[in-house]
Amino acid sequence: MKGMQWGSASTHTAAEDPVALLANLGVVWEALALPEHPEALALLARPTLDALEQEALLRALDPVFHPLQAERGYRERDLVVLYPEHPDLETLDRRFGGIHRHDDEEVRYIVDGEGVFGFVLDDGRQLELTVEAGDYLHIPAGVEHWFRLNGLRRIKAVRYFSARGGWVPVYSDTPQQQFPHA
Ligand SMILES: CSCCC(=O)/C(O)=C/O
Ligand SMILES: [Fe+2]
Numbered sequence: 259m260k261g262m263q264w265g266s267a268s269t270h271t272a273a274e275d276p277v278a279l280l281a282n283l284g285v286v287w288e289a290l291a292l293p294e295h296p297e298a299l300a301l302l303a304r305p306t307l308d309a310l311e312q313e314a315l316l317r318a319l320d321p322v323f324h325p326l327q328a329e330r331g332y333r334e335r336d337l338v339v340l341y342p343e344h345p346d347l348e349t350l351d352r353r354f355g356g357i358h359r360h361d362d363e364e365v366r367y368i369v370d371g372e373g374v375f376g377f378v379l380d381d382g383r384q385l386e387l388t389v390e391a392g393d394y395l396h397i398p399a400g401v402e403h404w405f406r407l408n409g410l411r412r413i414k415a416v417r418y419f420s421a422r423g424g425w426v427p428v429y430s431d432t433p434q435q436q437f438p439h440a
């Protein structure tokens with residue numbers, strides 16, 4: 259994790275551990291080392307990947323996927339590749355930038371770049387985590403969260419699914435607090 263920040267209306271103490279607070283919601287954040295796989299590292303260094311390159315990268319990352327498949331029952335995986343020139347960046351920003359939840363778990367393994375996941379805690383406070391390559395995030399169904407790109411405007415993340423389509427955003431009317439955007 260690259261860092262975290264609290265929402266403007268979320269009083270907190272320095273002693274509070276955001277990962278522990280998120281664990282109360284069932285959110286799992288873990289550091290999961292990227293495989294030392296020369297082909298994967300070469301593909302990860304590319305700004306964009308075509309369909310064949312994405313599949314090659316997913317196969318190279320299967321040593322991470324297979325244990326998750328056995329342990330947590332994920333059946334499929336695909337790749338999100340966002341970069342400054344991506345044609346749908348604004349649409350995706352709007353789609354995921356608002357507070358939402360999903361009817362299925364949201365499981366993301368960040369393999370390149372950075373992104374910001376925000377959460378509404380069970381006491382209503384809000385915080386953001388800046389995630390980076392090697393971060394594994396599991397958001398249970400129903401947890402209110404959001405996602406935005408940071409100034410880097412670049413991320414590659416593997417999405418793991420038990421069932422497809424259950425993670426369409428269901429928007430919440432919880433007002434989103436202000437976060438000082440670095
Ligand atoms: C980096 S994954 C893209 C964002 C996404 O899938 C989601 O649901 C965010 O909440
Ligand atoms: Fe989401």
Ligand code: NI
Pocket residue numbers: 264270272
């Ligand atoms: Ni503080």
